[in-house]
Amino acid sequence: EAGVAQSPRYKIIEKRQSVAFWCNPISGHATLYWYQQILGQGPKLLIQFQNNGVVDDSQLPKDRFSAERLKGVDSTLKIQPAKLEDSAVYLCASSLLRTRQETQYFGPGTRLLVL
């Protein structure tokens, strides 16, 4: 079974530029998550989708971050404009369902450096 796919793996941009990350979850997984992991810290949830609807985006900085999952499969996370503090690894995860006992499976992440 294929795991969670993410691209690109690395991205370097200058502040105030925009960037987008792509995620393809495990086939059949209804729930998709985006996390931000700053160096030396644990991942922090940004947004959670159930199929193509947003379940929770309370931690998403909506003035600059946006995310969508239009067809309930792939998802895109965008940052516009980027700030220096956005330098982090952006992890995508998926789970079969949204219930608390479901294990989340993570992709390899996109490492973003904002200069």
Added chain:
Amino acid sequence: AQKVTQAQTEISVVEKEDVTLDCVYETRDTTYYLFWYKQPPSGELVFLIRRNSFDEQNEISGRYSWNFQKSTSSFNFTITASQVVDSAVYFCALSHNAGNMLTFGGGTRLMVKP
């Protein structure tokens, strides 16, 4: 508020030593799930174990074992006879509501030297 604390930020051991990684959590929920993930240098979080709040039995999987103690809100992870390949950052996480929101600890970096 939900919180996960991994007090050990970095541990260094020599190969074949046993090592225990500590995890302490806080939650008001009566039903919750605890997880451990491994993050090797490649960056991907690898799922290791899931434990629910009603099951306090210890679990062993090969060289890995987990000790869940509800009375002390701890879910500790022991690696027996550590190997260099165990070098990674290990995260403890808590799933604390019906929506499967994960709260992660800060992680423990384990370095196993040959």
